[in-house]
Amino acid sequence: MADATNDTATEASGRDYRDTVFLPETPFPMRGGLPKKEPEIIAAWGDLYSHLRATRQAQKAPLYVLHDGPPYANGDIHIGHALNKTLKDFVVRSRFLLGYDVDYVPGWDCHGLPIEWKIEEQFRAKGRRKDEVSKSEFRKACREYAAGWIDVQRDQFKRLGITGDFDNRYATMDFSTEAAIVAEFHKFKNSGQLYRGSKPVMWSPVERTALADAEVEYHDHVSPTIWVKFPVVGATDSHPDDLLSFRAATPSVVIWTTTPWTIPANRAISYGPEIAYGLYEVTALEEGLDYEPWAKPGDRFIIADKLAEDVFKAAKISGFTRVDAINPSGLECAHPLAALDSGYGFSVPLLAGDHVTDDAGTGFVHTAPGHGADDYAVWLAHGHREVPDTVDADGAYYEHVPLFAGLKVLETEGKKTGKFGPANGAVMEKLIEAGNLLARGRMEHSYPHSWRSKAPIIFRNTPQWFIRMDEELEDGATLRDKALTAIDATAFHPAAGKNRIRSMVESRPDWLISRQRAWGTPLAMFVDKQTGQPLHDPEVDTRILKAVSEGGADAWFDRPDADFLGAHDADRFEKIQDILDVWFDSGCTHAFTLEARDPAHGYVGDRPSHWPADLYLEGSDQHRGWFQSNLLEGSGTRGRAPYDAVLTHGFTQDENGEKMSKSRGNTTDPAVVIKESGADILRLWVALVDYAEDQRIGKQILQTTVDAYRKLRNTVRYLLGALNGFDEAERLDRSEMPPLEQFILHRLWELDGQVRQAYEEYRFQDVVRPVLEFCSGDLSALYFDVRKDSLYCDRPDSVRRRAARTVMDEVFMRLTAWLAPLTPFTMEEAWTTRFPDAGSNCARVIPETPGEWRNPVEAKRWAGVNTVLEVVNEALEAARRDKLIGGALDAWPVVTAPADLLAPFEGLDAAEVFRTSGAELVVGGDAVTVEVKLADYPKCARSWRRVPDVGSDADFPDLSARDADAVRWLDAQKA
CATH class of the missing domain: 3.90.740.10 (Valyl/Leucyl/Isoleucyl-tRNA synthetase, editing domain)
Structure with a gap:
């Protein structure tokens, strides 16, 4: 039937039939209003993660562990953070959806130069230089600064819809964490893998510290x-x-x-x-x-x-x-x-x-x-x-260098900071002389720069602490051997990541782990001044760990040597003042976040984890960074990587495929997107892109995402309206259903397998795109349109209407589950609209889809039907444009086609499929041809169909027999 919401169905006697038409009804609004609605849903969720874990543990669900690579706690989140955390949330929510108990503890990286620089600026603004501030005061300011940004970023992640164990988050600056990092460092020290060497390292004079490969980027330089x-x-x-x-x-x-x-x-x-x-x-x-x-x-x-x-x-x-x-x-x-x-x-x-x-x-x-x-x-x-x-x-020649003593290679102060100094010119002048x-x-040419300061770096000989890559350990294997073996045992998504990290590990030098700064975890050890070797004494190590766990890194720097050395002669030993590279910090996160909560290691509590993790997920740059530091740390202390699988994503660019830059004004702020459109729009964008490659985002792309979201929302809204009042008494068995319903059930069976497999393999694009196509194609363009007349006008107890509502219920139950990890706010709103007392949609698992729904016969039939239907639709549209008909119900098409093309219509009502008042199928010709004739019968005042039996019921002369029967039934119900 036509859209009965805007017209009045009235018989000649004056009766208004509008109240007899079963129009969809739902409070679920057409417009999402996500910026306002989403915070309300977050509030209603409460501690959703704890509820989900408790539910799955009560079900004795298998445990799945995603370990969080820590963002840096020094600013608002950017679009890269949003992409990364959303992908992780897809993993967490989809694993809950698949029936797992999921361990995911968000964490933060807190040590390092960016925060140290910021605190130096704050002290300078107060007229105090860094060397005028005690280490304790300086570190306290760094700690407070990082803690503030952890709070900000945590709230921003939650607003994005991220679910995880935020209440038990980890941070590399926590006292217990710093002690755990020192304990991991001691394992290298005591195993003989650690040594102090004097060799050229990448050095930043501006930052006054050595840099690792992962901290260096290359820029053009003259x-x-x-x-x-x-x-x-x-x-x-x-x-x-x-x-x-x-x-x-x-x-x-x-x-x-x-x-x-x-x-x-x-x-x-x-x-x-x-x-x-x-x-x-x-x-x-x-x-x-x-x-x-x-x-x-x-x-x-x-x-x-x-x-x-x-x-x-x-x-x-x-x-x-x-x-x-x-x-x-x-x-x-x-x-x-x-x-x-x-x-x-x-x-x-x-x-x-x-x-x-x-x-x-x-x-x-x-x-x-x-x-x-x-x-x-x-x-x-x-x-x-x-x-x-x-x-x-400081990037200046030592005093003992003939001819050039004191000259700067790189400027480290004033307006010329980061520029090359007079050294180059002076050397050339002396060569001429x-x-x-x-x-x-x-x-x-391409020249190395610090990724933090953006200033050029130099290679400089300096004493540093290294972990050996190629020294045979007790089992005869080197750290490089173990790391390469671990790489081969790891699943990579995409697979090319394996070759990338493997080539890096094959060629990398010894692991440089020391830095000459203040804000970090110390290399908490003593070195024998006579031999130059680290002190190996379990009692000393125990005292160090106890002090750091109670007072953090400050305890190492502030307490006297005798507190740690005990009976050892303090004058004989050098207390190392260097701090650990931040990559070593974050390379240890698996130890205190996963292994410490693994029942296999003696953990007792209500939120267990397991070591190794099932998955690490970060940007592709982390093959050089976090993936590799965890690989080396785990291989060096435990003989294998702390992960079974690694997933990488690309970087986010603007709509023109160019790198985002605040100075260029081409960035996309996730906070702005959420404020204007809602987090589900941003999440849907993440779901739609091929995250393994570099992605693009901007206003036009987001508008395309909004259009896709509207299709999903309108589909769910229509289902809610069509299912208004549905109860189990209406449900029909598949064997009682018409062919069209059996085809839709087949499509559900088909999609269910695809969605489950795609989630298992982290192919989120292969979840949302087929579901979108199903919504716009099989549902909106076919099923909803064909069944609209039945839903609106059939008697509620009719087989056809009951079958349609049964199938729509199955569709709703699966759509809201399939899409829950990707657009959780919208699916939660839809679920609670229909089932306000059934708990959170997020706690569900995908409903089991019966194998008997598989129906290749109906799949083949409807593929054939669609071949003819496309030609009929084109003919009807042409007739409408030429004003031969006002709408499809004015038409009675005559379709001529070869017998094999018309065979799929056996057992179907062709007019129902074409959405016309009638149709005639004629076998003949070599292709499908359509003659659009007028339906030359009276118009039913209720359904607007022009059919021969309009007026056949004397009690309802303006209605077709079907509509008269429905109205009589409805009147009886009211009586």
């Missing part, structure tokens, strides 16, 4: 480039006779570098054993230049043959001759600054190195073992042990 001459001063007999002869100019090995400031730290030159080198003599220089080149005719240079022309072009050399082939092995050079200061009077050997290529530069690599990983490795590989210290923690600068230029 660096000075120089070609430097190292005069040859010694050679073996394998070289040409006149190589060092005064009969010709003494040759120089030419190096190229983008870090002139490292020249004072040079101790060697590396060459490639497989590279062809030549001895070249300058014969001519370019003319007409504004300056005089530093090269002269007769100069001799040793350069890789492949790169000679590039070098001479940079040096403005127009003519040259290759004198001979050269094997660099055995050559020794003078330092290019030796003529200016005796401090550089040492010999510079040429060392073979596999890292040297002839792709760029000169084919030789200037080697400063204190300022580069490759430099350090080749230096040690050739038997050298002394590594010079050239640059201090010494006559050993061949050429210089500028080059834009």
Whole structure:
């Protein structure tokens, strides 16, 4: 029938039939009003997570553990937080939905530089420098700052609909947590995996601390480039006779570098054993230049043959001759600054190195073992042990560095903070003075920066604490071996994550775990001043842990050494003042959050967990960060990763696929989205994107999400209205149902399997998209439209109407369950609208879907019906546009088609399927053709169908026989 909500069905005698039509009724509004409604639902939920756990534990449900990677407690949540936490909530809620007991404890990362910087700013604003503030006062301010942001972020996550054990959240700054981290550190100390080494590490002069790989990002940077001459001063007999002869100019090995400031730290030159080198003599220089080149005719240079022309072009050399082939092995050079200061009077050997290529530069690599990983490795590989210290923690040359004492490599104060200082320029000037600068230029390239300060970093030799990656432990395996084995045993979603983290672990250096800051967990140990080895004494360790658990990290810094050392001579031991890298902190979270609550480890309580976790879920950048630190910590202390599976998501970009930036104004604030549209809109956006890739968000994309939400909401609203007053007495068995109902039950069976499997495999997009298509296609475009006439006009006790309401009940029960993890607010509102006393929709499990609902016969039938229906709909629409008919009920289409195309209509009322007053099916032709004829019969005043039996009942002359029977039944009920 047509929409009876806007027209009056009135018989000629004057009776108004509107009150006899069974129109859908529901208080569930068409407009969601989510910004206002959602907080009310949150309040009604109360401690939902505790209720869900208690319910599942009473059901003896299997335990599922999702371990939370901690966000940093230093600001409002951003869209990346919203994506990450929403995905985690999808996991938590879907596992509850699948019948699990779910352990999920939200946590926060609290230590580290961002908070330390913020507190320094606060003290500076009060006129106090950091070194004027005691460590205890400074750490207390850091702790209070982090605690405030934990409260803010917790409320923001809850508003997003996140459910978890917030009341028992973890934080890396809690006293008990700091003690647990120290205990994990002691395991490495006591197992022999820890050592102090002096080697070049990535160092931030601005932050005055070493950085790990995960704390470094790369940005384009313009660096000075120089070609430097190292005069040859010694050679073996394998070289040409006149190589060092005064009969010709003494040759120089030419190096190229983008870090002139490292020249004072040079101790060697590396060459490639497989590279062809030549001895070249300058014969001519370019003319007409504004300056005089530093090269002269007769100069001799040793350069890789492949790169000679590039070098001479940079040096403005127009003519040259290759004198001979050269094997660099055995050559020794003078330092290019030796003529200016005796401090550089040492010999510079040429060392073979596999890292040297002839792709760029000169084919030789200037080697400063204190300022580069490759430099350090080749230096040690050739038997050298002394590594010079050239640059201090502030990025300035030490006082003992000849010619350059005190000059800054990087500025660390004032307006120029983070900019390169005068060191580069000073070194170049001295090279010119010494006559050993061949050429210089500028080059834009990718350069490492601190991801916190955004300032450039340097490689700097400094004593640090490391965990060995390649030392065999008691079982004969190395930490690297164990970590790689653990990776192979882990399930990755997507699968490509395994290769990514595996390649990182295969090539990573020893784990640098020390930092030189104040706000963090200490490397709480003593080192023997005589041997340089950490103290291994269980009683000392016990006293340290007890003190830290009672007073936090402050206890380590504030209490006298004797409190910990007991009978040991305090003068013999050095108290380590460094703090642990924050990645080590968060790498231990599994120990105090999961293992500490695992019944297998003696836990007694009402909220158990298990170790390892079933899943870790973070952004793909955490292959280098949190996933890896947990992997190494777990493998080093327990022999395996603390997780069975790892899921990663991409990063959120703006609508144009560009990185979000506050300065560019292209960010999307989740708080704004929630205020304007509601959290369910943001959650639905997360469900719709392919989270494994980078996602896009913006106003237009969110509008598309709102449109999708309306389809879901309208579907649920229609079901609520159509099911008004439904009770079990109406329910029909599947065997009693018409074909259309059996087809919808089949689709429910089909979707149920898809949804369950998709949730099991964390494919949330494969939940919402098929459900959306089901709502807009099978339900709205077919089922609801076909059954509208029956729902509105059939007698309530008719088989067809009872079947429709039974199926709609099954649809409602599954839709509200399937979508509960994704749009929990809307599904909760729908559920409580229909069942106000049935508890929370969130506590349900997916209803079991009987296997007998599977019906491939009806699935095939309705696929065939739809083929014909599409053609009929197009013909009806054309007739409507041409004003041949006002609506479908004015039509009586004649459909002609081959027998096989009409076969699916056997046993069906074609007019019911077409939503017309009548229809005629004719076998013939090669394709479906439709002639739209008018339904030339009186119009029923109640259902508006034009059918032959209108007026056949004398008591109701304006009604069809079906409608007359329904009204008579209704009148009898009222009587």
